[in-house]
Amino acid sequence: MSGTGPRESVFPTRMALTNTKTRLKGAQTGHSLLAKKRDALTTRFRAILRKVDEAKRKMGRVMQLASFSLAEVTYATGDIAYLVQQQAKSASFKVRANQENVSGVVLPTFEVDRVPGTDFNLTGLGRGGQQVLRSKEIYAKAVETLVELASLQTAFMILDEVIRATNRRVNAIEHVVIPRLDNTIKYIISELDEMDREEFFRLKKVQGKKKRDAEAAEAKRNAELTEQSLQSDSTVSTGQSAEAPLEDDSTTVDLLSSKDEDVIF
Numbered sequence: 212m213s214g215t216g217p218r219e220s221v222f223p224t225r226m227a228l229t230n231t232k233t234r235l236k237g238a239q240t241g242h243s244l245l246a247k248k249r250d251a252l253t254t255r256f257r258a259i260l261r262k263v264d265e266a267k268r269k270m271g272r273v274m275q276l277a278s279f280s281l282a283e284v285t286y287a288t289g290d291i292a293y294l295v296q297q298q299a300k301s302a303s304f305k306v307r308a309n310q311e312n313v314s315g316v317v318l319p320t321f322e323v324d325r326v327p328g329t330d331f332n333l334t335g336l337g338r339g340g341q342q343v344l345r346s347k348e349i350y351a352k353a354v355e356t357l358v359e360l361a362s363l364q365t366a367f368m369i370l371d372e373v374i375r376a377t378n379r380r381v382n383a384i385e386h387v388v389i390p391r392l393d394n395t396i397k398y399i400i401s402e403l404d405e406m407d408r409e410e411f412f413r414l415k416k417v418q419g420k421k422k423r424d425a426e427a428a429e430a431k432r433n434a435e436l437t438e439q440s441l442q443s444d445s446t447v448s449t450g451q452s453a454e455a456p457l458e459d460d461s462t463t464v465d466l467l468s469s470k471d472e473d474v475i476f
Contacts, residue, residue: 223402280346
């Protein structure tokens with residue numbers, strides 16, 4: 212029997228067939244759209260992956276330079292941690308969060324706004340001022356690289372989760388939903404064909420019975436007509452045979468009762 216395999220429990224009717232075909236068309240359209248979304252997300256995911264790798268390498272180089280510059284500052288001026296803590300009044304960097312839409316997926320992006328001015332104008336005034344400024348610029352670049360890496364890493368994790376969910380949906384539609392709807396459509400079509408054959412056979416039987424009944428009725432009618440015609444013929448012949456003796460009797464009576472005319476010679 213066609214339509215074997217997992218299918219939905221439906222009553223095989225024309226309306227159910229139309230609804231199932233509509234659902235199958237929608238499932239195929241959804242599968243196509245999800246596949247395109249998956250491809251777009253995968254392309255963006257690979258691009259972000261390359262950027263993450265570059266940002267991590269850059270971060271490693273920048274932090275290495277920052278560590279060396281801090282060592283130079285410490286060697287030239289000594290420990291300046293207490294000076295930094297005393298002179299820090301406001302933030303030198305501000306992080307602004309934005310959103311980016313990629314195929315219906317909202318990805319957060321972080322941007323660094325550097326506040327003009329500085330609170331460390333007097334740091335390194337006695338000695339090591341050049342090393343302090345260079346260390347400050349390197350650490351500022353490290354903060355910018357760190358924010359960029361955080362933005363890419365967040366987008367990377369979100370895209371990874373969304374791609375997994377989209378792959379699960381695409382596989383479910385492709386391997387579960389569409390085959391089940393196909394089996395349901397085949398089952399309904401086979402049942403409707405079977406019902407059509409049964410209906411044709413029933414109509415053929417009914418037509419044959421009506422034809423036999425009509426022939427029997429026609430034969431019965433012909434027999435009745437034949438019997439009526441025979442009865443009418445026998446009645447007519449009986450009437451004719453009954454009138455003939457009456458005429459003979461009247462003739463005999465007339466002959467006996469008649470008188471001979473006088474004969475004159």
